[in-house]
Amino acid sequence: MKLSKRAHMIKPSPTLAITAKASAMRAQGIDVISFSAGEPDFDTPQHIKAAAITALQEGFTKYTPAGGIDELKQAICAKLQQDNNVQYQKENILVSCGGKHSFYNVIQALIDEGDEVIIPAPYWVSYPPMVALADGRPVIVSTSEQEEFKLRPETLTSAITPKTKAVVINSPSNPTGSAYTRTELEGLAAVALQHKIAIISDEIYEKIVYDGYQHVSIASLGDEIKTITIIINGVSKTYSMTGWRIGYTAGPQELIAAMNRIQSQSTSNPTSFAQKGALDALQGSQQEVLEMVDEYQRRRDIMWEGLTSIKGVSCYKPQGAFYVFPNVAAFFGTEHKGGQIQDSAQLTAYLLEEARVAAVPGVEFGAEGYLRLSYPIAPETIKKGIQRIKEALSKLN
Ligand SMILES: *Cc1c(COP(=O)(O)O)cnc(C)c1O
Numbered sequence: 001m002k003l004s005k006r007a008h009m010i011k012p013s014p015t016l017a018i019t020a021k022a023s024a025m026r027a028q029g030i031d032v033i034s035f036s037a038g039e040p041d042f043d044t045p046q047h048i049k050a051a052a053i054t055a056l057q058e059g060f061t062k063y064t065p066a067g068g069i070d071e072l073k074q075a076i077c078a079k080l081q082q083d084n085n086v087q088y089q090k091e092n093i094l095v096s097c098g099g100k101h102s103f104y105n106v107i108q109a110l111i112d113e114g115d116e117v118i119i120p121a122p123y124w125v126s127y128p129p130m131v132a133l134a135d136g137r138p139v140i141v142s143t144s145e146q147e148e149f150k151l152r153p154e155t156l157t158s159a160i161t162p163k164t165k166a167v168v169i170n171s172p173s174n175p176t177g178s179a180y181t182r183t184e185l186e187g188l189a190a191v192a193l194q195h196k197i198a199i200i201s202d203e204i205y206e207k208i209v210y211d212g213y214q215h216v217s218i219a220s221l222g223d224e225i226k227t228i229t230i231i232i233n234g235v236s237k238t239y240s241m242t243g244w245r246i247g248y249t250a251g252p253q254e255l256i257a258a259m260n261r262i263q264s265q266s267t268s269n270p271t272s273f274a275q276k277g278a279l280d281a282l283q284g285s286q287q288e289v290l291e292m293v294d295e296y297q298r299r300r301d302i303m304w305e306g307l308t309s310i311k312g313v314s315c316y317k318p319q320g321a322f323y324v325f326p327n328v329a330a331f332f333g334t335e336h337k338g339g340q341i342q343d344s345a346q347l348t349a350y351l352l353e354e355a356r357v358a359a360v361p362g363v364e365f366g367a368e369g370y371l372r373l374s375y376p377i378a379p380e381t382i383k384k385g386i387q388r389i390k391e392a393l394s395k396l397n
Pocket of ligand 1 (some may be wrong): 101170
């Protein structure tokens with residue numbers, strides 16, 4: 001069968017591929033420590049599950065409106081007002097099948113062939129393919145470790161062309177854990193307004209932040225900036241609900257209506273009872289979230305201290321999310337058993353074989369010279385994994 005050009009354009013998700021390889025090794029009885037997953041290890045809080053179970057038992061098992069139930073949209077508006085100080089009506093909200101689906105729908109509704117979307121690197125692996133699927137052009141702009149992996153207003157300005165439609169801001173960031181300050185966001189907002197480009201603000205990690213950092217939504221910086229901003233968020237990361245598939249978009253009414261039309265002819269509504277679970281997540285007790293974030297911070301400290309104690313490794317200290325992005329370029333050009341290690345993919349393969357540790361090569365996030373390690377795993381396992389990495393790296397010369 002002859003497949004579409006589109007089908008050939010898309011590679012499988014590298015993070016999923018590495019997780020699968022590590023699982024296959026485990027299935028063979030090899031004890032692999034995986035730092036490659038992209039999701040929380042905690043269970044969904046009990047009261048959220050109970051809300052979904054009740055919905056099921058009460059027969060809430062049919063189609064809902066394609067863009068989500070009003071009750072959930074209202075709860076999202078209340079959340080955005082309370083947490084992010086930004087005011088929306090339910091006409092500004094679309095509930096989708098995960099934040100990834102929200103982003104996909106935004107791009108489908110916004111991007112024509114040849115339109116450019118500026119994506120700062122290191123980036124979440126799914127942004128460029130989703131732009132490409134809409135026949136748009138992902139324009140990758142590198143940021144540096146010295147600049148805390150943040151896009152500077154001058155860099156944004158120089159990447160803008162007459163074809164630029166939008167810029168993606170992901171704060172706190174997957175894969176670096178870097179998070180913008182209000183002042184930094186103001187700088188970017190000014191450039192976007194001046195050049196009339198949209199800002200797609202992926203805020204999925206807003207609650208997973210450390211050391212007292214306060215998340216700022218760029219949409220809250222003023223009425224003008226709000227009109228060009230599209231917020232993407234969801235319950236996957238904050239509430240350990242990755243499998244539930246509930247995400248949402250807040251943005252201009254016209255865009256939301258267009259996304260709703262697209263969604264109504266593709267997935268239709270996100271799962272009915274999962275919406276009820278998400279409603280409870282937003283409205284119920286936030287106690288578990290605070291506990292989970294405390295635990296993530298403890299693990300970040302173990303992870304970061306362990307990695308930076310390895311000779312040759314430097315690492316930005318994350319302010320949010322649950323990933324570290326160590327610089328391992330010092331090990332390129334080294335050898336083991338006669339084989340050379342030239343890049344992050346080869347180093348990842350070496351670590352999987354030699355240390356039985358799975359990580360994701362930085363090149364997959366658009367930044368060669370780095371690895372991404374996720375730490376939603378038990379602290380004892382983190383320590384063991386770091387020790388293995390340390391030993392394996394010390395054998396390279
Ligand atoms: C996990 C993630 C998402 C969305 O995840 P969903 O499970 O689809 O809600 C969006 N952006 C980033 C950067 C992520 O890491």
